[in-house]
Amino acid sequence: MTTDVRSLREFKMPDVGEGLTEAEILTWYVKPGDTVTDGQVVCEVETAKAAVELPIPFTGVVEALHFPAGTTVDVGTSIIAVAVAGAAPAPAAAPAAPAAAAAPAEAEPERREVLVGYGPRTGTAQRRARRTNGAAAAAPAPVAAPVVPVAPPVPTVAEGERPLAKPPVRKLAKDLGIDLRSVLPTGPNGVITREDVHAAAATAAGAAVEPVAAPAAAPAVEAVPALPVPTAAGDVRVPVKGVRKATAQAMVASAFTAPHVTEFVQVDVTRTMKLVRKLKETGELGAGVRVSPLLLVAKALLTAVKRHPEINASWDEAAQEIVLRGAVNLGIAAATPRGLIVPNIKDAGSRTLAQLAIALGELVETARQGKTAPADMSGGSITITNVGVFGVDTGTPILNPGEAAILAFGAVRELPWVHKGKVVPRQVTTLALSFDHRLVDGELGSKVLADTAAILEYPKRLITWG
Template sequence: MPEYKQFPLADTAEGLTEAEIIDWKVKPGDEVAVNQIVVEIETAKAAVELPIPWAGVVTELLVEPGQTVEVGTPILTMDVDPHGEAGPSVNGSAPAEAAKAEQADEEEMKPLVGYGSKAAAAKRRPRKRQAEAAGPAPQAAPQPPAAPADPVRAVQVVKPREEADNGVHGNGTVDVSYVPLAKPPVRKLAKELGVDLRALTGSAEGGVITREDVRRAAAGETAPEPTAATAPSALPGSYDPATRERRVPIRGVRKATAQAMVSSAYTAPHVTEFITIDVTPMMELRDKLRRTPEFADVKLTPLAFAAKAVCLAAKRTPDVNAVWDENAGEIVYKDYVHLGIAAATPRGLIVPKVRDADAKSLAELARAIGELTATARDGKTPPEDMRNGTFTITNVGVFGVDTGTPIINPGESAILALGAIKDMPWVVDGELAVRKVMQLSLSFDHRVIDGQQGSQFLADVGALLADPAVAITY
């Protein structure tokens, strides 16, 4: 007999309160195994793939891609006993048994990553069997839920926008794997008028189906050709041709970044210092190391040299690797460097960490930075790689920018910005020469770091990049 369970959005062990459903990896009717990935979500920090804690058959997807839901909200329903091997279903059991089964549901969830106490305490959609537990036991087991009347809710497979069409094949059949772009009120109207959204082509920005599109289809009218102002676009958000404005909701990584930066700017008293250095020796050393076997398969960049310099300089000035603990009334000095590398990604700015960067060689740092940035750009950075940083480097030089005044990441006390390396006139041994020159800027929390310590640290980093041989003196 069928036994139905609902899969809630979990707290992925990072204080998650809500997340956006990006993509379903399954559809109704699919048979899944324990710990199989069923959905990809976007949290405030990164994209995360969630596994299912049971085996069974997916019966319904409760949330559409693009929707943001709170932790604990049911997002999927499945039959965990599709072959009738487990006896009576939970919904058809006695009240006491139903309560035990409900508790068992929660216990089953705990072994998986991301199923902690917060998820259990979060708001949840009331379950039918909870209400039944308070009344008399039902006389007969319930039948499986009927297929949803809305044909769109029955299928949740999303095609990439560049591959999606209107779901209608040349032979006139409708592709059931296609999910049309339409807001809930439009879907409701289509249901009321008996219009299949999969057979429509949206006239709004990005191919979104409007109320007018549905009404025209219901009246048998042909949709007008999209104009230049309303033609589908790959840009996110909604476009208003009348005002020529595009509005994008603030959520995900962008929302988290904004909150963190505002909190840091108004909490930690920022001071920023600058230095300009000749890095010609560093660039010459890089060219030399690239020809050695140890660095044959390593992408050795100025960022890797800067990371090594920061780790060495932090040993002489430990204040830059400390943090102000307001609640405890203490300054906490870290005996390790978890080095954050600011990475620009399609979802926004994130800062993955190189764990124990101070214990790594130059080659190991270069490999770690390359792996972190590649994973970040793919949107696959796990939450644990973005927590507990002690110092951050941001490389604005890759955009051709000379320098900037970076904002300190919350939980840290300093951040270093690397500027672009440019050919510039420089005085060498009393003579003018063309050299490789770059600017560095250091922002630090003046509660923890005095001007002396900040200046000493920045000067040390500059000296190490200007002449890497100085490293042997540390």
């Protein structure tokens, strides 16, 4: 006869990207006491690449949320505890054979919390036995109720002693002007956490902030002090994290790794703009398909790349080789509230104009909603950034890391232009192409830019050249 008991299950922060080490909890959708079911989304987190919703892999009642919204948590750290119903395991046959009693627990299949992008792992969970003085301890009794951990005593930092904190936390404290020796630590073994630094910063600014409680001890989750935090002098410091942090690091790495060259060309796009209006009016590409000048620019660039495939390449630093890419994964730079992201359309070069329009519309809409998957932002080979939507004529775009070229599409303006021997008003734009001079020389870059401009001037070339 079995007796229903409640056991505590911990859900750990999964790797929601490609080898990412941390993620920030943006929003909790549940609170302690709520009932959750297998597959229910319990929170939204942001990594260096995207915002992702996390589903829980078991059914039960939420016992505790270990971190408040706004906290950056390392992958593998438990973020929520759930009390699940289950049967108590059978008692051990004899006290002299603790290994036999532990065997059922060793063979119990377990669903792993690797939920986004990879799916659950199959197989048997390998649980390492607890050890005491070098020997394996007996199997622990079933957990009948959650145990509230006791907060470690606050260590005293002696004069000249270095407070315990991870390098990112030290950087955060430096940015906020906080002396770590004055921060009350709440982490394991007296380690100072990000929340401790934020609390100290808010206190210094005159806000009354309660220190973060130990995991599972608080019945509800308190919000992290709002940032940015103004200083006495009126300055504001904004911690850089998530997508903005990743973008900053990637742009610095790109600017100081790849030798950039940028070329510019002005082009009469009057015929292209007429074609855009015609496609909108006739609906030739399909009902509900969004047509924009960016669509024609993308198709023109893809046609130019098809004519000069050597530009669809990347640099292998380890092998010191140029890698010619088989498919053109076209990246579109998108500005979102969380920062700039560059999702890409896979194998864009093989798509028709209608297929490209549909893919482009889906990409933009997903990015605006903040739902772009990490896989959609990896593997890009060439990018377009549309600075014209901001009224900007041109710029010198920085390469997306790992790519050979990026095209900036400027604003379309009505300008005086020599057309058929007369100066008349025409719709003109400026294109700027930046490329990695290690694998793209001036001739190749110039040909790709010139072909793109020629197609936009006479879009019928999409048929003859495509």
